[in-house]
Amino acid sequence: MLTWLDPAPVNAQSLDELGIHPIVSRALTRRGFDSAGAARAFLEPGLYPVTPASELPDIEPALRRIWKALRQNERICVWGDFDVDGQTATTVLIQTLRAIGANVTYHIPIREKESHGVKIEYLKTEIDSGAQLILTCDTGISEHKAVEYANSRGVDVLITDHHDLPEGPLPSALAVINPKRLPESHPLATLAGVGVAYKLAEALLQNANTDLAPESLRDLAALGLVADVATLSGDTRYLVQRGLEQLRRNQRLGLQVMLELAGTNPLQLTETHIGFTLGPRLNAIGRLGDANPVVELLTTNDPAKARVLAAQLEGLNQERQLLTSQVTQAAQAQLRENPALLEQAALVLHHPDWPAGIIGIAASRLAERYQRPTLLLTGRDPVRGSARSVDGVHITEAIRACGQLLLGFGGHPMAAGLSLPAENLISLRRELSRAVESQLKTAARPPAELQIDEFLSLDELTLDLAAQIEQMAPFGAGNPPLLLATRNLELAASQKIGKTGEHIKLTVRDETGNVASALWWGGAEEEQPSGRFDLAYTLRASDFKGQKQLALELVDFRIVAKKPIEIESPKIETIDLRAAEKRTEALQRIQAEYPDALLFAEGNDRKRLNGKGRHELSEAETLILWTTPPERRLYESILETVKPRRLVLFAQDSGENSPEAFLARLAGVLKFVLNQREGRVSLAELGAACGQGEAAIRSGFEYLKASGQLAGESDAAGLTIRQANAPADEPARAQYLSQLTVLLNESQAYRSFFRGQKV
Incomplete structure (x- = not known):
């Protein structure tokens, strides 16, 4: 488990004259660029003094x-x-x-x-x-x-x-x-x-x-x-x-x-x-x-x-990918058949027919997965192998300690190659683990740490920021990519991607409804985050079908303490009419008894009952909750805005729970926006009109764009839309429909919970 390190405070005023983003200035300062001249030569190759x-x-x-x-x-x-x-x-x-x-x-x-x-x-x-x-x-x-x-x-x-x-x-x-x-x-x-x-x-x-x-x-x-x-x-x-x-x-x-x-x-x-x-x-x-x-x-x-x-x-290359996958799976099968191998300080696995040109790649994957040095060997006699290590273990020195068993070896701290007589294989497994254990005992292994460069909210992630960060590229050894992090997210959806589904695209959502997608390379077999979590990632701009978009790549996540769901505060008087048989008549009686009550109603019921949506709320002594909010954070936001002393619960459904019904409703509302609002609308207004969360609104909008019906952009404030008549992008449609279905199912599950929760 990685320990996250918060960014150290720095004074980057010496770089102010460069006119670059403060995040980039602070990152350069932390990396030792304490003068504008040195930083400028780093950023602009035309100013670098080339060495003869x-x-x-x-x-x-x-x-x-x-x-x-x-x-x-x-x-x-x-x-x-x-x-x-x-x-x-x-x-x-x-x-x-x-x-x-x-x-x-x-x-x-x-x-x-x-x-x-x-x-x-x-x-x-x-x-x-x-x-x-x-x-x-x-x-x-x-x-x-x-x-x-x-x-x-x-x-x-x-x-x-x-x-x-x-x-x-x-x-x-x-x-x-x-x-x-x-x-x-x-x-x-x-x-x-x-x-x-x-x-x-x-x-x-x-x-x-x-x-x-x-x-x-x-x-x-x-x-x-x-x-x-x-x-x-x-x-x-x-x-x-x-x-x-x-x-x-x-x-x-x-x-x-x-x-x-x-x-x-x-x-x-x-x-x-x-x-x-x-x-x-x-x-x-x-x-x-x-x-x-x-x-x-x-x-x-x-x-x-x-x-x-x-x-x-x-x-x-396709053959290499297939062979690497096969060797990795075969090595993992050996570990499943003989779990005792996982008790060793180093993994040493052999199969006579593994391709010699592939075992190094597979060893690297296994070393990363099991966090211990890994040596894969092939051939019958002599046996040849490739080793990959982890931080804190000099694998070539560990192999050198087994030199009496080998025909030859060579390498560097993180990778090595060797050959040996087949009869020495069992002895090598034992001696290599001893050598690794000896290194770990005598030299303190560096702690597993993750240095965060900046903590940001999702709405701060923009194409402009990505372009500013890109000035520090190329990234790699000696100049790692900036590591950003966002706190207190939840998983809205996940989807396997890649030719064999080996990668994961996560859709994450913050407490205010902002969403973002993060790619998790090789994450298909890993346990996904649950509940609330912090996400560490890198940020770049990518080009998809000619359009610039943000690309977040997951580096790590950490689970945060779960906050219990509470339907009401003990200080609020609650009138529970969720089980009322004649709800419309019950509503009329409540409104007659509390004429100044604020009625929260969304979807089709907002206009029918003359209710208020999430974007129209104000303080009131009595709050009538006719529509069940689609998610907990909206419910909490409603209570925080209205500050009621009395809460009347009807908790009805908005009625647009299937993807087909929701998309039809959203398309109709967006058509109105195009004709009457010059194509600009807030996410809160759309959420109120459709009775769904803002993440579902964004996914539905992307689906309609992929269908060729609309064009436009989505930002933190809302949507800007234009009429379009383009061919459908079927893969994108399928992706957004899958994402939307997950979001609607989550909303339905929350509403069911809300209606059944004991007050």
């Missing part, structure tokens, strides 16, 4: 060797990696070297055969085929033996990489360009593999006679940096900012086709689309096949070839 490539270690000898290879027409082999960072880094270097006239080829290892790195067997093949200079990208920093082999063949090696430096000496390459050799505070220190490749390309193109501009490669840099979850600070953030701008212009044919097949509008593209749309498709081919064709996809100008290659990625 010459500050990277060993870049000068690398440049000299590459230019020598060009002069002597030596064949250069670019050696990449099969993840998105490696694919894009390879493409950056290939496109650059081709542009300056190099004799160049490339090799991206096939995961199933070679795994990561530079294997001598395959390096020998490249050298035998004529490679005279090896240029690595996103790999090579620990490849001492491979570099020594190349040197023994008279072939120079230039390493560009970003992974952690090895213990002891670096490989004996002619140049080792790695930002990890820089101080941690250096603006180039967080570059991933494609970032290093880009800076090398930038330096090469600076003095080259070519039409290729370094700026045209920034889309690839952004793609690889975001997909590799690089820390978005310094030049890394700058490259992603500029790269996203270029991706939105969408000039690279292969990416155009990928976005088209994925149904993504490039004009609205953000780092989220890289992380969840482009990245997974590119990663899929690296996990399940041969990633070398990606370079062709990202450099081709042939539309037919681009479409064939992009379609291949689309198919592999």
Whole structure:
């Protein structure tokens, strides 16, 4: 369970001159931007002082060797990696070297055969085929033996990489360009593999006679940096900012086709689309096949070839999704069959036929679900596995403690890979759990905390606010999205979404009737909030069918104490006529006895009985409650407004409880508003006319819009409507009808409770 931390008070006056939203000012101040100049450079990439490539270690000898290879027409082999960072880094270097006239080829290892790195067997093949200079990208920093082999063949090696430096000496390459050799505070220190490749390309193109501009490669840099979850600070953030701008212009044919097949509008593209749309498709081919064709996809100008290659990625991505789901379900089945495994500090599960390229993704899902390090293994003998960890456990160090059982391993604090003889599997399960337990005992695990940036009400969530927050994007490691929260909500409706219904769309409602929708990714199997709860979420603007709308994404929720339902205050005299047989005659007698009484009546009865709706109330000594309010908060609001000393209960139904009857009533009222009110009406007026809650009014309005009958906008004050004659959006109609049905059923349930509650 996460502990929520309230936002710390800050003085953001130093940023006043920027003219930005106070929420953004406070967030920037909390993140260390205490001057307008520093904040402006963070927000506006045009003001950022770009760091020259010459500050990277060993870049000068690398440049000299590459230019020598060009002069002597030596064949250069670019050696990449099969993840998105490696694919894009390879493409950056290939496109650059081709542009300056190099004799160049490339090799991206096939995961199933070679795994990561530079294997001598395959390096020998490249050298035998004529490679005279090896240029690595996103790999090579620990490849001492491979570099020594190349040197023994008279072939120079230039390493560009970003992974952690090895213990002891670096490989004996002619140049080792790695930002990890820089101080941690250096603006180039967080570059991933494609970032290093880009800076090398930038330096090469600076003095080259070519039409290729370094700026045209920034889309690839952004793609690889975001997909590799690089820390978005310094030049890394700058490259992603500029790269996203270029991706939105969408000039690279292969990416155009990928976005088209994925149904993504490039004009609205953000780092989220890289992380969840482009990245997974590119990663899929690296996990399940041969990633070398990606370079062709990202450099081709042939539309037919681009479409064939992009379609291949689309198919592999669908296969990846299916396989990931199957492996995850199979792993959970093992846990159900053997619950004792859940008592271990680390989950270690094995199946000989699990796809090697998928087990890492599935392990990540299980680690998140069960909140403990997870190792999934495949194969028969030897067995190979991928591990994913949780905060507070350095999984590679835990695996290192089991080194005597392994054939090999490698990784970083949150992820690792290993291989071992099959006979050691049971021992590994025991020893790995012991190593994890030892870490948890000796090093205090950081508390599970959630830092809230701002608490807001639902009516404060606007497209303008989302646009202001978007100035801080791109979000990611080193620059997390602003975490907002709203207190005291209730769940109005929920709906499964996604191709397999794995996600949830929650409709939440506050105490004043404002509603909002929040997406809960992967929430279909989770327990939904009940009663009153606080919601933590991120906020962005999204584009749906050409219309801007708010997109809330659930991060967490916490249940708040339930408030008991009370029909009346003990200080109010109550006359209960809910069971009266001749109610109209009883009403006339009450009105004769209390001529100044205020009659609350809504729906059809409001006009028939000359009653008052929720928007027409005033203080009165006697309140006659003819219509049962559709929800508790409206009942409480009525009592608070009227402040009666005497309450007469009839508690009749408004009569519009089915979706069909309600929609017919609402459509008729809105037609009147169009003709007589110039299309503007408050939610309270509509609620009184229809006898339903404001959330139902909003859902009904959205249904009528999706039916093509109306157009318009909904805000905190009410509706602005226009006549329309558009084709129906059937999926949206079905969604809003489902939501409306839930809301009407809730109102009916509350009214039934109200009528039967003992006074």
